Amino acid sequence: MADNISVKDIIKPENLVHKRSSVMTDNIMHYCPGCGHGTTHQILAEVIEEMGIQQETIGITPVGCSVLMYNYLDIDMQEAAHGRAPALATAIKRLLPEKYVFTYQGDGDLAAIGTAETIHSCNRGENILIIFINNGIYGMTGGQMAPTTLEGMKSSTTPYGRDVKLMGNPLKITDIVATLPGTYYVTRQSVHKPGNVRKTKKAIRKAFEYQKHNKGTCFIEVVSNCPSGWKMTPVESNKWMEENMFPFYPLGDFKVPEE
Amino acid sequence: MAKLKGSIVFDIEKCKGCGVCVTACPTEVIAMASEVNSKGYNYAEAVNMDACTGCTNCAVVCPDGVITVYRVKI
Amino acid sequence: MEKELRLMKGNEAIAEAAIRAGTDAYFGYPITPQSEVLEYLTAEKPHERTGMVVLQAESEVAAINMVYGGAGCGKKVMTSSSSPGVSLKQEGISYIAGAELPCLIVNVVRGGPGLGTIQPAQSDYFQATKGGGHGDYRLIVLAPSSVQEMADFVELAFDLAFKYRNPAMILSDGAIGQMMEKVWLKPQKERKKELPAWATTGKTPDRERNIITSLDLDSYKQEQFNIKLQEKYREIQEKEVRFETFQCDDAEYLLVAYGTSARVSQKAIQLAREEGIKAGLLRPITLFPFPSTEISEMANRIKGILSVEMSAGQMVEDVRLSVNGRVPVEHFGRMGGIIPTPEEVVENLKTKIIGE
Numbered sequence: 001m002a003d004n005i006s007v008k009d010i011i012k013p014e015n016l017v018h019k020r021s022s023v024m025t026d027n028i029m030h031y032c033p034g035c036g037h038g039t040t041h042q043i044l045a046e047v048i049e050e051m052g053i054q055q056e057t058i059g060i061t062p063v064g065c066s067v068l069m070y071n072y073l074d075i076d077m078q079e080a081a082h083g084r085a086p087a088l089a090t091a092i093k094r095l096l097p098e099k100y101v102f103t104y105q106g107d108g109d110l111a112a113i114g115t116a117e118t119i120h121s122c123n124r125g126e127n128i129l130i131i132f133i134n135n136g137i138y139g140m141t142g143g144q145m146a147p148t149t150l151e152g153m154k155s156s157t158t159p160y161g162r163d164v165k166l167m168g169n170p171l172k173i174t175d176i177v178a179t180l181p182g183t184y185y186v187t188r189q190s191v192h193k194p195g196n197v198r199k200t201k202k203a204i205r206k207a208f209e210y211q212k213h214n215k216g217t218c219f220i221e222v223v224s225n226c227p228s229g230w231k232m233t234p235v236e237s238n239k240w241m242e243e244n245m246f247p248f249y250p251l252g253d254f255k256v257p258e259e
Numbered sequence: 260m261a262k263l264k265g266s267i268v269f270d271i272e273k274c275k276g277c278g279v280c281v282t283a284c285p286t287e288v289i290a291m292a293s294e295v296n297s298k299g300y301n302y303a304e305a306v307n308m309d310a311c312t313g314c315t316n317c318a319v320v321c322p323d324g325v326i327t328v329y330r331v332k333i
Numbered sequence: 334m335e336k337e338l339r340l341m342k343g344n345e346a347i348a349e350a351a352i353r354a355g356t357d358a359y360f361g362y363p364i365t366p367q368s369e370v371l372e373y374l375t376a377e378k379p380h381e382r383t384g385m386v387v388l389q390a391e392s393e394v395a396a397i398n399m400v401y402g403g404a405g406c407g408k409k410v411m412t413s414s415s416s417p418g419v420s421l422k423q424e425g426i427s428y429i430a431g432a433e434l435p436c437l438i439v440n441v442v443r444g445g446p447g448l449g450t451i452q453p454a455q456s457d458y459f460q461a462t463k464g465g466g467h468g469d470y471r472l473i474v475l476a477p478s479s480v481q482e483m484a485d486f487v488e489l490a491f492d493l494a495f496k497y498r499n500p501a502m503i504l505s506d507g508a509i510g511q512m513m514e515k516v517w518l519k520p521q522k523e524r525k526k527e528l529p530a531w532a533t534t535g536k537t538p539d540r541e542r543n544i545i546t547s548l549d550l551d552s553y554k555q556e557q558f559n560i561k562l563q564e565k566y567r568e569i570q571e572k573e574v575r576f577e578t579f580q581c582d583d584a585e586y587l588l589v590a591y592g593t594s595a596r597v598s599q600k601a602i603q604l605a606r607e608e609g610i611k612a613g614l615l616r617p618i619t620l621f622p623f624p625s626t627e628i629s630e631m632a633n634r635i636k637g638i639l640s641v642e643m644s645a646g647q648m649v650e651d652v653r654l655s656v657n658g659r660v661p662v663e664h665f666g667r668m669g670g671i672i673p674t675p676e677e678v679v680e681n682l683k684t685k686i687i688g689e
Contacts, residue, residue, distance in 0.1 A: 076543045081401070091388075091399035
């Protein structure tokens with residue numbers, strides 16, 4: 001066949017291989033350029049679309065940058081008080097056990113103010129999915145120190161870098177969660193490169209499949225960037241993340257069910 | 260031998276010009292435009308569509324779901 | 334389950350009435366003097382009786398946010414606690430009011446501030462009736478004065494909460510929570526199957542997605558929402574005032590008291606009348622909405638009012654606002670977990686109002 005097929009001939013419905021998920025609304029997301037929130041929202045929407053569970057899914061948004069996530073996913077959602085998303089999810093799942101329930105939380109929400117709710121919902125083994133976006137900073141409030149801010153990392157409340165003697169150490173909450181008997185599947189992924197996005201999407205899919213079979217809490221950490229908070233370009237922030245975040249928060253599975 | 264040929268379409272009004280797609284593209288199809296969209300972002304555009312294989316890498320990493328990908332086997 | 338006469342603690346009556354009212358879920362955390370609610374519910378296995386969910390949460394904070402989640406699904410959901418625990422719940426209650434979710438919160442009040450005491454008090458009146466958490470909102474507040482009312486108000490509170498999409502509170506106290514009385518329990522109601530159209534139950538193709546939130550970053554819209562809330566509270570004020578009067582027809586002096594204080598005041602009226610003092614009692618059943626109009630009307634034909642509360646004087650402010658200076662209004666109360674005696678009430682009526 002001829003090698004010089006025209007663009008017009010390629011752009012046809014039958015040749016479509018990737019488009020924005022129908023579970024995404026048409027709203028333009030408020031996130032800063034290059035932010036991993038948008039990428040994570042989309043693979044979540046894609047999984048919901050591919051599993052055909054839009055009518056069965058209820059999501060809970062946190063307080064933080066993704067507080068307005070309900071503007072972007074075309075599913076029923078509840079917006080929780082800061083850190084309390086797993087409490088909402090607990091009740092929703094117990095009252096509507098046939099639904100798929102997930103929370104979507106940042107590091108401040110999940111690992112600082114909401115630590116108790118996180119630990120206890122995981123310890124009870126609530127049949128929910130917790131998606132944890134860890135970018136080591138409070139984005140929405142303007143770049144303050146998060147529980148996961150790295151040692152020496154600058155933020156608006158650690159302007160000279162995080163001094164662990166003064167501010168304590170960065171919290172590896174996913175490591176803690178993985179030790180709890182209630183958790184079934186715990187993994188740490190990222191969404192900064194195509195391969196990583198695909199792996200994270202697979203993890204979300206697996207988590208929903210496990211939820212269908214009432215296996216316990218599934219917990220997916222996404223190590224992500226904050227170009228604005230880190231004061232870098234998006235591309236620089238992804239490189240910085242690889243060089244600085246990944247050594248402390250290495251990607252990979254913590255707890256994988258024995259199939 | 261069968262070859263994959265792709266084509267990508269940008270929803271330039273949704274593009275925030277982050278440039279992540281540029282680095283994700285293995286065949287250097289994409290560059291940032293010198294023009295801006297109505298939000299003032301230098302949006303991404305295909306400058307070397309001939310090299311596109313339709314691998315979807317750009318669309319997969321795009322945080323704003325801007326890119327639609329088509330692919331044919333030739 | 335049929336209608337049934339039982340001897341029960343107030344806390345147990347709330348729990349049993351909750352099961353019988355077809356409540357979908359209870360989320361709680363132990364605290365004296367209301368732990369019997371959770372204990373009774375876990376012992377009764379309501380999941381087997383009606384399918385009701387009962388869960389001991391990791392904190393009062395978690396419990397009220399579980400209520401938010403369940404209420405957001407359109408379910409009949411409740412929690413109970415006592416004063417320090419209800420303080421912890423205030424953030425969640427504000428969010429529930431802001432998201433316009435119906436639910437029931439029970440406060441079996443103990444003395445404060447701080448850890449205070451485990452003995453009964455009425456010092457959470459301000460917190461219950463003036464908002465409690467941040468923002469301009471109100472709860473519908475019901476004040477039982479008997480174990481029977483502890484049971485009856487569960488269903489009433491849910492009905493009002495769903496009617497107005499607003500959280501309702503039963504403001505009780507440690508005495509009524511702990512005392513045993515006979516109580517008529519209503520027959521078992523079925524848990525409702527139909528859920529409200531606004532609830533998050535999974536987006537179906539025939540409707541837009543449902544969002545439960547208290548957030549609107551657009552100031553104009555947020556103000557409009559606040560105006561709508563205030564209109565709702567005005568409607569509640571107009572339509573839902575509940576109160577009871579004792580011997581008010583010929584009364585020259587009025588006691589205003591709710592809950593345990595109203596029981597004491599009823600006896601005080603009898604003692605006063607034995608001494609020739611024509612005293613009557615107005616017992617607010619709803620603390621929000623407060624029976625202001627009724628108290629105002631009564632102020633036209635009486636000489637003075639004594640507000641009797643187990644606090645430093647909280648409800649007395651609403652009584653004074655109702656009367657607007659036309660007759661003397663004074664407060665008498667005990668604090669720290671002490672229940673006033675009827676004799677003390679009469680004595681204070683004489684010294685503070687009659688001027689003897």
